[in-house]
Structure formats: C-alpha cells, structure tokens
Amino acid sequence: MKMKIRVLHRLITTIGSSIDNYLNNLNAFLRVAVSLLLLILFQTPFASVNAAENCSDEFYIDETLPSGARWDMCWEHRIREGITLSHVYFTPKGGIRRMILNQAAVAQIHVPYDDNGTRFHDLSDFGIGGQNLLDLNADECPSGTIYPISYVFENQSFTKNGLCKQIKQDDIGFKSASNSERSHYLSLFNVSPVGAYYYIPTWKFMDNGTIEPWxxxxxxxxxxxxxxxxxxxxxxxxxxxxxxxxxxxxxxxxLNKTHLDDVVEEVNFVLSNGKRNRQTTTFNIEAARKVNPDTMRHWRISDKSARNSNGHNISYDILLNETGHQDIGPASEPFTANDFHVTKQRSQEKFASHNTSGARNLAEFVNGENIADDDIVIWAGITFYHMPRSEDAPHMDVHWSKMSIVPRDLTAKNVLNNVTQTNSAPQLTSISDQNNQLNISVSLNVQASDVNGDVLTYSASGLPTGLSINANTGQILGNPNQSGNFSVQVNVSDGQTSSSTQFTWSIGSGNNNSDDSGGGSLNLFVLLFLSLFIWAKSRLRIRFYV
Amino acid sequence: MKLSIIKTLFTLAAIAVFSIVNVAQARPNNTSCPTGNTISKTFSSGAAWDMCWGVRAEEGVVLSDVYYKPANKIRRRVLGEASLSQIQTEYDDGSATEFLVTQYGLGGSNLQTLNASMCQGGQVRRHNGRQVLCEVTKSNGYIYRSSNNTRRQGSKLDVYSASNINAREFIIKWSFLENGSIEVASGLTGIFNKTASNAVNGWPVTAQNRIATGFTDHYFWRLDFDIANDNGNDIIEQIMSIPSSDRLTKTKQVQTISNEIAASFTPSDKKFWRVKDQSVTNEANQAISYEMVALNYAQQSKGNSNSQWLKNDMFLTQYNACERFAVQNPSNNCGTDVSQFVNGQNINAKDVVVWYRLVHHTLPRDEDFSPAPIQWSHFIMLPRDWTSTNSL
Structure with missing residues (x-):
C-alpha cells in the first residue's frame, strides 16, 4: 500500500513538473489542486482493479458458498470494537445482490459481578482490538484462511494473524423425505483477551440468508x-x-442500500379466543423494547420499496430467543432495562454504555428522535449469567451466546431447493354409501392427504339438496331437504392434479323420522355400554368395591 | 358381612402395597442393551461417551444408559433414559391442537430413512432393516483458549434421526461434547401446508398470497437422570441469585427440592436446576451433578387454551414407569399429563425425572416454500462439579 502511494507520488510529481513548464504562471495553490485532481484520476483505475467497491482488496471478503449463495463485505479493525463489518451484501442463489447491513459491530460487553466488586465495560474501557486482539496460531483456524491485521500502538507497528475465515457445513439445511440439502455458512471470528477472559466474537452468514452474531x-x-x-x-x-x-x-x-426507507416494526402474537392474532406496530420514533414470552414477540426490518418476485417487501426478522438470562441492572445502568432498541443512526453512538462522545448510553440514544424515513440502527442484546463450576479451572470452556437475524421474503421461495418435486395426485379416502333422514342435520368429513404437502381444495357434485362442501376443510354440512337417492362425486385437487370418489347418498322421507332410526342406534349403544360395564366389573372388581 | 370385611381388608392391603411400590419406584437398574444397539465414542483426549438406542412407535429414537467418561477419569452414568415425550402443535387460527407423539408417532413409518448424504462422514444405523439413525463425530471448534497460548480444539458425537409428520419434518439431534456437555436440539423443516382464512393468523406467501398458518410447537423433553450407579438417590437443587433492592448485588440461594414441583423461568432471579448424586463425589469431595441450561425465553408462551401442562417450563417428578408422555398419557393408575404427574411425591434422593417444555413459534415466510430451511430449538445439559477441575 505504501509502495503504491510512493509510486503514485513520483508519477504525480513528474507530471506535475511537466505541467509546470506549460503553466508556469500558475501559483503553488493551483498546482496542489491539479496534483490532487490527477491523484484522484490515477487512483480510479487502480481502485477499479479491485473487486471491492467499498474497501481495498485486503479488507474485502467475497465468498460464494458451495450451494451457490454469495456473501460479500468489507472488514475493518478498530482498537475498541475489534473487527467491524461494513457493506454486507447477500446474493441468494440465482438471485439479486442486495445490501443487508451498512455496518455491523459488537457494541459492548458489560460484565457486572454479583458482589458489585466491579462492573466492567470491556469494549469501551479496554477494547477488543489492538493490543487485546490475539495473534492466532494456524491450528486455531482449521481449514480456514487467516487475515493479517496491522495497527500502530505507541508508535510501534504490529501485524497479527487476527481474523479467521472458515466455510462450514451442517448436514441438514432442509429436508422433506428424500429431498435434502446440506447447508453451508461463512464464519468469521477473532479472539480478544480482556483480562483473564478470552472473547470470541463470531459472525455466521448462512447460505439461506440468515445472519447469526455469536x-x-x-x-x-x-x-x-x-x-x-x-x-x-x-x-x-x-x-x-x-x-x-x-x-x-x-x-x-x-436494506437494498437505500438507507432512508427502512421500516422497523414489532410483531406480537396476541392470544384471543384460542387464536394468535398477529399485531404489528411500526416505530415512528426511537424505541427501547423488551422480549415478551406471552406474545412471542419479535421485530422486523423491511424495505419500503424493494420487493421479491411475489410482490412482498424484503425484510429481516430479529429473534432474541435465548434471553432466559435477561438481566435488568441497577438504575445507574438504564441500558440494561431493554433487549431491543431502534435509533436514528449517529456515528458517534458506538457503545451501548460508556459511550465516549455525545449521549452516554443506549437509554440516552433513545431520546424521541423521529426515525420514519431516516437511517435506522438496531441495537440488540443477549445476556449470559455465569455461575462458576469446578470445571472452570484452570481453563474455562467456551460458553456461547447468539442472536438470529433471519430473512423474511428476501426471496420468493426456497431458492436452495434443487429438486422440482414430481407432483403426486392427492389421495382421497373412499366414502361408503350414506343414509340420512330428511331435515336432520348432516356432517360428513371427507379425508384426503397429499405426499407433496400441497394445499388441497375440495368440491362435490350431485350432493343431496341442502348440503354443501367446505372447499378448504372438505367437510360436508347441511340439512337435506329432499328425499331420494343421490349419486355423489367428491373431488380433491392440489392445484395441478385431482382425485375423486363416488358413493350413493340416500335421504329417507320425513315420515320415518328420527324416532325409529335414532331409537335403533340408541339400543345398540346401550347394549354396548352394558356389555362394557359388565366386562369392566368382572375385570376390575376391587376398584368397584372401593 | 364377613365377606365384605375381607374384601375391604384385601383392598386396603392392595392399596398399601401399591403405595409402597409407588413411593419407591425407580427405573430398572439392570437393563441390558440389545446387541447392535450400543453407541460409543472415545475422543483422542480419552474422554468417551457410550449409550444404548432404541426406537418406539411413539417417541421415535429413545436413548438410554448414557455414560460419560472424562479424560483420565471414571466412566459414570448421566441419564437412565432420554426422549422427546410429546410435541404439541397449536395453530394460530385456532384449528385443532395436535399431539404428534401420541397421535402420529415419531417412530414407525414416520421415522425417516436416512441416506448417506444426510450423514456425511458418519454411520447410519439400522432399525428393522431401515437406516434411521445417524451417528457422526464432528470437530467442534474451541474447547478453551487461555493465556500463554494454552488452547484446545474439541470434537462432539452427534446422534440424530428424522421424523416426518403430515409433511413437516423434525430432526431430533443429541450432541455429546468431549467436555461432557449434552446439547439437545429439535430442527423443524419439511413442508408447512396449513392455510388460514384470516391474514392475522399467518403470513401471505406465494404470488397468490395464500395465508400460511402460524403455529407453536411445544417440545416436551423427558430426561430421566440416573447419576452414577445408584439410580434411586438423585437430588434436585434449585439455585437462584436474588438481586438486592438496588439491583447492584445478587445473593445465591440453594434449595433442595424435596417434593415434586412444576416451575417456570424467572430471568430476574437466574433460577436453574441441577441433578446431583447423593453419595458420589469428585476428587474434591463435591457432589457430581448435571445442570439444565435452558435459555429459550422470548417464545416461551403458555399456550393458547389454558392447558395446565403448558403453564410451566420445568416439571420435576419422581420416576414412575407409567408416566411416559407429557400430554395424552394413558391414564391407568397414572396422570394424563405432566401437570398431574406433579402430585406431591418425594423426590429427595429418589429416581428423578426432569420434564422440560421448550416452545418454538413459526410464522411462515416465502422462503419456507419449500421445503422450509431448518430452524433449531435447543437446550444444554452441563456437567457441574463432575470433575474437580477441567479434565481437558
């Protein structure tokens, strides 16, 4: 890098001096301006050699996973935040490359002890970069690539094997009977010792678009x-x-790089009469919120204009499932009172607590600013409560915490599915001939299944008058109002193919009404009950006497 | 008259005998594993796991007699039996609740045949001639990293099976880590084919804006801990850290749970439970134990229809052979659900069973069609003082 600049400088100086000959009446100021202009002109072709548009090659990660999905992004090393990511783009397999995150960073590691002996703010007060960034051994990044990290500390230059990039896989990314694919993800981590603790900030970027900060x-x-x-x-x-x-x-x-049209909403599933009704609240001003198990709350960020090919706005869900150790601290630490915050983006707001310039912490960042049609930032937190055990000495095994950032309608379907499932016709259970009486209500369930799991639609022809079939459930309901024998055909369709079955439905005239036939079945029922009772009595004598 | 007295006496005697049996129940301690059904793994460090597996029509794969041997230490039993004892699915549109384990079964023909690509680098084990269980060893990243370049990477043994129920698929995965941790996970994938008529009960998917119904799965894990040789002397401790009124400090409280309880998470007091042996200790004379690390919270709702068994997260009971399914348990001489299993029996130094309810809500999206990318729900069983120091 330094070499490049030196060469450029020499080049510019040479060109500059020849221009000097022609324009010898130009003053020094103008010369500097021309030099700068030339510097920019010369740098442009150099920059375009790089694949990255937002950073130089050495800070650019561009990974196409075996399944065809691609993640690309820039990374940066900072003394406090450690490794931060920017310009994070996801390209679904066969899909459009879109920006997801403009910036992503760890924002604090806050460690209060139960005896109140100390309450560390590791990121802001000590930092997880610079001198607190570990020089990794090759064996610590198995099957991966290590990126060198250079920085200057107290006038001394350091280069460390700092950032490990790995491509990992899981056996089952999705599965439906024999149709199954492995899933792959890009993993980035570094190790940051702060005191006796060694933190491992890790980012996982899945081929299905999910992002997991760990x-x-x-x-x-x-x-x-x-x-x-x-x-x-x-x-x-x-x-x-x-x-x-x-x-x-x-x-x-x-989302989709347009930074002023992201919408943040809270989604609650509110219980009402045995149903869960999805209620959505859009945040127009900055907000601080908690998880709520009763309504299984999560949050969603969507783009106002970008849509998938189904016409649905692209979005991401924020899931803070592993919040069982959530901890609301003392009044002096109001940034612990909530799990999720949305604020207007301000570059000086870096640390969730002990922020160094401007507002001091998350609770102060949320100060009523309007966020509609503005650049929004999400702050999310997960807590781990560590009760030591004997196994924690002399070395303490890693404990992991994570949150999930999951795409919703980013693509119109599961684009990683390679199998066009051959469609099988739905199966309809045959229906025996039916006998019912005039004006007595009837309910008959038609049963069908579909190996592809398709949504089924039911229809029927020739039904006794007064009866109808529910197209979604297949239930036949009604009061037959005409006697006679009806030849009924029931159809079930999966949208592409259908199956049918026939049976005869006899509706008896109103004269032989329910008393007779009903009585007959009642007698049978009583007989059954009596025999059951006698049997039970003989088998379970003791219990009856008790 | 005489006859009735004799009958009454006989009945009372029967009740007494039954009660004694009831109080002292423990899982038979001499179960042997059928040939070909053992799983064992010794890692390069010397740490090892071994267990027995079987398949039942209802629960699918059931693990039993799970032993952990820390590196250079004694092999000891952790679990007598572990299973997924029920999955209750509630639909957001109020359509009929389903009890997948008892109504359909994770075993039988619902238990999926796994091909080699679903178990890369592992071994697929057979049941009734079909390949149904994947057993595979995986590298698992850091065990620890500390000062002076002290570091260790570790491995784990994964054991998993798949069950397809009405087109949805559940991958049930048990991970046994080299350091003694057990991670238990259910992965939901397959096809979501329910449709709702009202958009608030689901999410519009496909270009036709079909409303895919949202749903909640309640997984009930049944964990019959049998720590070390004696399976009738396990003790459950509840450990809480109570914040001071100014919330600056926390004070630990340890309580032995003497009678069966149903309990819920309360993040504010950091409540957790451990199962320890009454007599066996580590080298430092501490009781050996496993604790439940159950961090799932944001979706831990209490169900849609006021069911007693959904009102708590953790049920601690005494072993009872007839207490098998957390819900829809056959009721001869037994409760029908886990809330009824909690009926005042003593669990201090008995064979104890931990029932854990883990809740996962799904709001389908375009990407789920189809099949749905897998969504994992998991919890951890962590050794606590199993060894007096880190054995690795």
Whole structure:
C-alpha cells in the first residue's frame, strides 16, 4: 500500500513538473489542486482493479458458498470494537445482490459481578482490538484462511494473524423425505483477551440468508471471593464470583442500500379466543423494547420499496430467543432495562454504555428522535449469567451466546431447493354409501392427504339438496331437504392434479323420522355400554368395591 | 358381612402395597442393551461417551444408559433414559391442537430413512432393516483458549434421526461434547401446508398470497437422570441469585427440592436446576451433578387454551414407569399429563425425572416454500462439579 502511494507520488510529481513548464504562471495553490485532481484520476483505475467497491482488496471478503449463495463485505479493525463489518451484501442463489447491513459491530460487553466488586465495560474501557486482539496460531483456524491485521500502538507497528475465515457445513439445511440439502455458512471470528477472559466474537452468514452474531467467552475466571453466596465454591476451594455478560451489537440495516426507507416494526402474537392474532406496530420514533414470552414477540426490518418476485417487501426478522438470562441492572445502568432498541443512526453512538462522545448510553440514544424515513440502527442484546463450576479451572470452556437475524421474503421461495418435486395426485379416502333422514342435520368429513404437502381444495357434485362442501376443510354440512337417492362425486385437487370418489347418498322421507332410526342406534349403544360395564366389573372388581 | 370385611381388608392391603411400590419406584437398574444397539465414542483426549438406542412407535429414537467418561477419569452414568415425550402443535387460527407423539408417532413409518448424504462422514444405523439413525463425530471448534497460548480444539458425537409428520419434518439431534456437555436440539423443516382464512393468523406467501398458518410447537423433553450407579438417590437443587433492592448485588440461594414441583423461568432471579448424586463425589469431595441450561425465553408462551401442562417450563417428578408422555398419557393408575404427574411425591434422593417444555413459534415466510430451511430449538445439559477441575 505504501509502495503504491510512493509510486503514485513520483508519477504525480513528474507530471506535475511537466505541467509546470506549460503553466508556469500558475501559483503553488493551483498546482496542489491539479496534483490532487490527477491523484484522484490515477487512483480510479487502480481502485477499479479491485473487486471491492467499498474497501481495498485486503479488507474485502467475497465468498460464494458451495450451494451457490454469495456473501460479500468489507472488514475493518478498530482498537475498541475489534473487527467491524461494513457493506454486507447477500446474493441468494440465482438471485439479486442486495445490501443487508451498512455496518455491523459488537457494541459492548458489560460484565457486572454479583458482589458489585466491579462492573466492567470491556469494549469501551479496554477494547477488543489492538493490543487485546490475539495473534492466532494456524491450528486455531482449521481449514480456514487467516487475515493479517496491522495497527500502530505507541508508535510501534504490529501485524497479527487476527481474523479467521472458515466455510462450514451442517448436514441438514432442509429436508422433506428424500429431498435434502446440506447447508453451508461463512464464519468469521477473532479472539480478544480482556483480562483473564478470552472473547470470541463470531459472525455466521448462512447460505439461506440468515445472519447469526455469536459471542464465545473462555479463558479463566477473573475474580474470586470469600463469600460463598456470591458464587460457587470450586474444587480448588476458591469461590468463583458469579457474573453477568451483557453482549450488545449495533446493526445499521440499509436494506437494498437505500438507507432512508427502512421500516422497523414489532410483531406480537396476541392470544384471543384460542387464536394468535398477529399485531404489528411500526416505530415512528426511537424505541427501547423488551422480549415478551406471552406474545412471542419479535421485530422486523423491511424495505419500503424493494420487493421479491411475489410482490412482498424484503425484510429481516430479529429473534432474541435465548434471553432466559435477561438481566435488568441497577438504575445507574438504564441500558440494561431493554433487549431491543431502534435509533436514528449517529456515528458517534458506538457503545451501548460508556459511550465516549455525545449521549452516554443506549437509554440516552433513545431520546424521541423521529426515525420514519431516516437511517435506522438496531441495537440488540443477549445476556449470559455465569455461575462458576469446578470445571472452570484452570481453563474455562467456551460458553456461547447468539442472536438470529433471519430473512423474511428476501426471496420468493426456497431458492436452495434443487429438486422440482414430481407432483403426486392427492389421495382421497373412499366414502361408503350414506343414509340420512330428511331435515336432520348432516356432517360428513371427507379425508384426503397429499405426499407433496400441497394445499388441497375440495368440491362435490350431485350432493343431496341442502348440503354443501367446505372447499378448504372438505367437510360436508347441511340439512337435506329432499328425499331420494343421490349419486355423489367428491373431488380433491392440489392445484395441478385431482382425485375423486363416488358413493350413493340416500335421504329417507320425513315420515320415518328420527324416532325409529335414532331409537335403533340408541339400543345398540346401550347394549354396548352394558356389555362394557359388565366386562369392566368382572375385570376390575376391587376398584368397584372401593 | 364377613365377606365384605375381607374384601375391604384385601383392598386396603392392595392399596398399601401399591403405595409402597409407588413411593419407591425407580427405573430398572439392570437393563441390558440389545446387541447392535450400543453407541460409543472415545475422543483422542480419552474422554468417551457410550449409550444404548432404541426406537418406539411413539417417541421415535429413545436413548438410554448414557455414560460419560472424562479424560483420565471414571466412566459414570448421566441419564437412565432420554426422549422427546410429546410435541404439541397449536395453530394460530385456532384449528385443532395436535399431539404428534401420541397421535402420529415419531417412530414407525414416520421415522425417516436416512441416506448417506444426510450423514456425511458418519454411520447410519439400522432399525428393522431401515437406516434411521445417524451417528457422526464432528470437530467442534474451541474447547478453551487461555493465556500463554494454552488452547484446545474439541470434537462432539452427534446422534440424530428424522421424523416426518403430515409433511413437516423434525430432526431430533443429541450432541455429546468431549467436555461432557449434552446439547439437545429439535430442527423443524419439511413442508408447512396449513392455510388460514384470516391474514392475522399467518403470513401471505406465494404470488397468490395464500395465508400460511402460524403455529407453536411445544417440545416436551423427558430426561430421566440416573447419576452414577445408584439410580434411586438423585437430588434436585434449585439455585437462584436474588438481586438486592438496588439491583447492584445478587445473593445465591440453594434449595433442595424435596417434593415434586412444576416451575417456570424467572430471568430476574437466574433460577436453574441441577441433578446431583447423593453419595458420589469428585476428587474434591463435591457432589457430581448435571445442570439444565435452558435459555429459550422470548417464545416461551403458555399456550393458547389454558392447558395446565403448558403453564410451566420445568416439571420435576419422581420416576414412575407409567408416566411416559407429557400430554395424552394413558391414564391407568397414572396422570394424563405432566401437570398431574406433579402430585406431591418425594423426590429427595429418589429416581428423578426432569420434564422440560421448550416452545418454538413459526410464522411462515416465502422462503419456507419449500421445503422450509431448518430452524433449531435447543437446550444444554452441563456437567457441574463432575470433575474437580477441567479434565481437558
């Protein structure tokens, strides 16, 4: 990089001096301006050599996964936030490349201890980059690629094997009988020691468009106590103090790159008469919200204009499922009071707590600003409560926390499915001949199944007058109002193919009304009940006497 | 007259005998694994797992006698039996609730045949001649990373099967980690074919804007812990960390659960449960135990129809052979659901069973059609003081 600039400088100086000959009456100021102009002109072709449009090659990650999906993005190293990502684009298999996130970063690791002996703000106060970024050994990035990270600290230059990129796979990405595909994902992680703790901030980018920010924590326990009710007495007789890890991420969504037309909404599934009614609330001003198990709440970010080919707005859901250790801290830490925040993007708002310039924390970032038609930012948090155990010494195994960012209608279908399932006709269970009486209500369930899982539509012809079939459920209902024998055909369709069955439906005249036939069946019922009773009595004598 | 007295006495005696049996029930401790049904894995560190598997028509794959051997330590039993004892599906449009394990079954013909590509690098085990269970070892990244370049990468043993029920598919996966952790997961995939008439009960999918019905799955995991040799002396501890009124400190409270309980999560007190052995200890004289790490919370709703068994997250009961399905349990001499299994029996130093309800809500989307990309729901069983230090 430095070489490139030096060469450019020499080139510019040479050209500059020849221009000098022609334009010797130009003053120094103009010369500088011309040089700058030339610098820009010369740099453009250099930049276009790079595949990346937003960063130089060495900071560009462009990965097409074996299944055909592609993620590309730029990364950057910062002393406090560690590795941050920007210009994160997803190209579904065979689909359109769209920006998902403009910026994504860890926004705080807040670690209060149960004895209140200390309450660390690891990111803002210590940093997970720079001197707190680990130089990885090759074996720590199995089957992966390590990106070098260079930075200057106290006038000294450092280069470390800092960022590990891996392509991983899971056995089952989706499955429907014999139609199954593996799933692949791009994984990026680094390791950041802060005190005795080693954090592993990890980003997983799935071939189905899902993004999962993870945080691992390992190393060794940081603090010990004399009081057993502040933690756990371990095998070595020390009492490891229990503590919270509040992990925060800052996610600047710019769906489809247009940054002023993202809409953030909260989705609740409200219970009403045995049903769950989806209720959606759009945020027009900044908001701080909590998860709510009763309504299974989640949040959604959608683009106002970009749509998939079904005509549905592209969007992402934010799922904070693993919130069982949610911890609302003291009044002095209002940024812990909520799980999800939406704010107007401000570049000086970096850290969820101990923010260094402007507002001091998340609770202050949410200060009533209008976010409709503005650049929005999502802040999400997940908590892990660590009660030490004997296994945590001398080394502590990694514990992981994660959140999920899941596409909704980004594509019009599962584009990773390679099998055009051969359509099988739905199967209809045959129906025996029916006998009913005039003006007595009738209910008959038609049963059908479909191996493809298609939605089925029912129809019928020749039904006794007064009866009709429900096209969605296949239930035949009504009061027959004409006697006679009816030849009925029932059809079921999966949209492409159909099956049918025939039977005769006899409707008896109103004269022989329900008393006779009903009485007959009642007698049978009584007989059945009596025999059952006698049998039960003989088998379970003891219980009856009790 | 005399006859009736004799009858009454006989009845009372029968009740007494039955009650004694009831109080002392424990899973038979001498179960042997049918030939060909054992699974075992020894990792390069020397840490090892072994267990027995079987298939039932209802629960599908059931694991039993699960043993963990930490590196250079004694092999000890963790679980007597572990199964997915019910999946209750509730639909957002109020259509009939389904109980998949008892109404359809995860076993039988619903248990899917797995081909080699669904079990890469592993071994597919057969049941009744069909390949139904994948057993595969995977590298699992860091076990730990610490100062002075101290580091270790680890492996895990994955055991999974698939069950297709009305076109939806469930991948039931048990991961046994080298460090003793057990991760249990259900992955939902397959085809979602329910349609709602009202848009608020689902989500418009396809170009035709068909309303795909939203639904909630309640997974009921049945975990019969049998720590170490004696399966009748397990103790459950509830551990809470109570915040002070200014919320600056927390104070730990440990309570032995002496009678069966149904409990719910309360994030504010960080409540969790562990099952420990009454007598077996590690080298530091601490009781060996496993704890439940159940972090699923945001979707942990209490169901749509006021059902008692959906009102709690965790049910701790004494082993009872007839308590098999968390809901729709056959009721001869037994409760019909897990809320009835909690009926005051003593669980202090008994054979205890942990029932965990894990809830997952699905709002379908265009990408789910089809098949739906897999969505995992999981929890962890973590050794606590199983060894006096990190054995790896």
């Amino acid at each position: 945080m691992g924590a390992t190393g060794a326990l940081q603090r010990f106590s004399q009081e057993e009710n502040r933690g756990w007495k371990m095998g070595d007789n020390r009492i490891g103090i229990a503590h919270i890890h509040n992990f925060f991420w800052k996610l600047d969504f710019d």
